Amino acid sequence: MIEVENLSKIYELGGQKVPALNGVSFRIQKGEFVAIMGQSGSGKSTLMNLLGCLDLPSSGTYRLGDIDVRTLNSDQLAEVRNRRIGFVFQSFNLLPRSSALENTELPLLYSGTPDPQSKAREALAKVGLDTRARHKPNELSGGERQRVAIARAIVNNPAIILADEPTGNLDSKTGKEIMDIFSRLNQEGATLILVTHEQHVAQYAHRVIQMQDGLIVSDSVREKVC
Amino acid sequence: MLIWDLFKIALRSLRANKLRSFLTMLGIIIGVASVISMISLGEGARRQTLSTIAKFGTNIITVKPGEKKNRHVSTGKVETLMLRDADAIRNYVRNINGVAAQVYQNGQLKYGNKNSNSTVRGASADYVWIGNYQMKEGRFFTEEEVRSARKVCVLGATVVKNLFDGDNPVGKTLKVDGDNYLVIGTTVAKGALTWWDPDDQIFMPVTTAQKRLFGLKHIQSIDIQVKNMDDIETIKQDIEALLRRQHNLRQGEKNDFYVQNSAEWLNSWGKAAETFQFLLGGIATISLLVGGIGIMNIMLVSVTERTREIGIRIAIGAKKKEIRKQFLIESVLISFLGGSIGIGLGMLISRAASQMGGLETIVSLQSILLAFGFSVGIGIFFGLYPATKASNLNPIDALRYE
Known part of the structure; x- marks a missing residue:
């Protein structure tokens, strides 16, 4: 599903080259639930941006399914993000003036999928928010907002879901609810990549990749603890 | 993404900042209203001139008494033009009907x-x-x-x-x-x-x-009434000479009458309308330009304010051209709405002008289309830069923007 080989990213800041990722390689199979862990500055966010096709690597290869991401132009990258990747962010990143339903519809509108409303309603039902479809983000609790974001991430049936600290802005109880939703989605077959620095969040994953200074320091499949 | 969806997004964004949107439209409103009233006034003046010519003919010379002047201030008409002057013209001036x-x-x-x-x-x-x-x-x-x-x-x-x-x-x-x-x-x-x-x-x-x-x-x-339009200048001179003699005016003394032909009279009238038209045209150009700059300014503010939204849209799969389209539609919507209000206002102004000033005005379909074209063109022209700026945002930075 995902093949990453010798992936590097070097940023140029004021003429100086700052390496953020120093050649990482791994594979992720369909249906896996992977946590990427590391301190801030370890390169996990950079890796996340590359996996999410928001940025292109300086060197190395990244294959997502049958696509070599490095060869794509910006429109093609947009299409990959739209159809194959679902994002869940720490700060939810919902459009404030749009209802839960409209937020969920958004990827379908960009892909031109017919009947976006009923598909968006289905996705909202999967996260248990079908009754609050008409509410705007500011009328929803933090947990509910993140569930809208998850609905938006899954509405296009993406190949992978990328979650960047999805519980970072939530209390532990709602954080657990969100992680339970992720677990359920994974059981239903979704491939999940979770970026976090919290051990108890990483526990939900089946495999943990530890990063430090732009390198993978450990990659271990763990026993399922639930 | 369908145009209709983009249109809804644009409308929602304008509604979220009602006062700001209205103030942004104001320049376009004034500009378009000036264009509409300018054209209608000019067209009205033209038609009136034509109909006046048709009604009274252009082959008429009119003699009117001069002004009584008291220290350069007109205090009425002199009373020296007599029936015998008319008889003299009839008897002595040639080539008249x-x-x-x-x-x-x-x-x-x-x-x-x-x-x-x-x-x-x-x-x-x-x-x-x-x-x-x-x-x-x-x-x-x-x-x-x-x-x-x-x-x-x-x-x-x-x-x-x-x-x-x-x-x-x-x-x-x-x-x-x-x-x-x-x-x-x-x-x-x-x-x-x-x-x-x-x-x-x-x-x-x-x-x-x-x-x-x-x-x-x-x-x-x-x-x-002259027989032949070509002789009109000669006949005017003949009349002037005759009347000076009739009124015993010495050399160097000013005429106590005016001699004018109808075409001249219409011309001076048309010139006044033209001057007014130029004035309105100037106002229109300047306010459309200022209005356009206002739109650009507000769109730049809007792009900055909504950096995060743009980041979200790009992350979710919006292509550059879709972001650009979204912001272009918004700026065109501002100028289009401004243009529509301006057309309404322009029609009101023309109507008021025709009722108060006794000037016939005609708001033609062409002038409405021209005004719409102008305002939409301004929306595109001044919206293009902010829209392009939005579409070129880096999604990673945009998502982090507070």
């Missing part, structure tokens, strides 16, 4: 229990064809009737309608300022000009009007 001396004032007309306040025009017998009138019933007065100052009159169509309910008034007696006059004819309606209705008047021999009605020794206007 006819001469019509006139006096005119408003008079109180009364028939039975009906009243009207209309123009009373005392004129020579030739006035009927020089003034381009046609008889409907009866006849116009003769030179003999002018010479003997008979108390007869000919009625315009509006007077007939108001006082006689459209019945044939020939042979009836009409009271003019309390005195009895025999109606001997009526004229065919000419149709009203906006500032004056030529049918709301009665005609009588110039001598009758002078002596019996107004108590004037002088006359107020002489119309001369």
Whole structure:
């Protein structure tokens, strides 16, 4: 599903080259639930941006399914993000003036999928928010907002879901609810990549990749603890 | 993403900042309103000029008394233009068809229990064809009737309608300022000009009007019809020379009369309209430009404010051109709405101008289309830079933007 080989990213800041990722390689199979862990500055966010096709690597290869991401132009990258990747962010990143339903519809509108409303309603039902479809983000609790974001991430049936600290802005109880939703989605077959620095969040994953200074320091499949 | 969805997004964003959106539109509103009223005024003036030419003809020279001046301030008309001046022109100036001396004032007309306040025009017998009138019933007065100052009159169509309910008034007696006059004819309606209705008047021999009605020794206007338009300048000079002699003016002394032909009069009138049009055109250009810059400014603010939204859209899969389209539609919507309001305002201004200034105005379809085209063009032109800026945002930075 995902093949990453010798992936590097070097940023140029004021003429100086700052390496953020120093050649990482791994594979992720369909249906896996992977946590990427590391301190801030370890390169996990950079890796996340590359996996999410928001940025292109300086060197190395990244294959997502049958696509070599490095060869794509910006429109093609947009299409990959739209159809194959679902994002869940720490700060939810919902459009404030749009209802839960409209937020969920958004990827379908960009892909031109017919009947976006009923598909968006289905996705909202999967996260248990079908009754609050008409509410705007500011009328929803933090947990509910993140569930809208998850609905938006899954509405296009993406190949992978990328979650960047999805519980970072939530209390532990709602954080657990969100992680339970992720677990359920994974059981239903979704491939999940979770970026976090919290051990108890990483526990939900089946495999943990530890990063430090732009390198993978450990990659271990763990026993399922639930 | 469908245009309709983008349109809804744009509308929602404008509604979220109602006052700001309205203020942004203001420049376009003023600009488009100026364009609309400018064009309608110009078109109205043009049509009026044409219809005036058609009604009165261009082959007319008019002599009017000069202004009485007291330390450069006009204090009225001099009273030196006489009936004998008109006779002299008729007798001595060549290449003319006819001469019509006139006096005119408003008079109180009364028939039975009906009243009207209309123009009373005392004129020579030739006035009927020089003034381009046609008889409907009866006849116009003769030179003999002018010479003997008979108390007869000919009625315009509006007077007939108001006082006689459209019945044939020939042979009836009409009271003019309390005195009895025999109606001997009526004229065919000419149709009203906006500032004056030529049918709301009665005609009588110039001598009758002078002596019996107004108590004037002088006359107020002489119309001369020339045979050939090419001779008009020579004839004007002849008239001027003749009248100077008649009035015993020494060399270097100023004329106590004006000689003008109708084309000149129309020209000066058209020039005034043109000046006004240029003025409005200037206002329109400047405010459209300023309005466009205002749109650009607000769109740049909007792009900055919504950096995060743009980041979200890009992350979710919006292509560059879709982001660009979204912001372009928003700026075009601002200018389009501004244009629509401006068109409404422009039509109101034209209507007000025609009611107050007595100036006919026509809001043509072309001017509306032109205004729409202009405003949409401005929306695209000034919206393109902010929209392109939005579409080139880096999603990673945009998502982190607070």
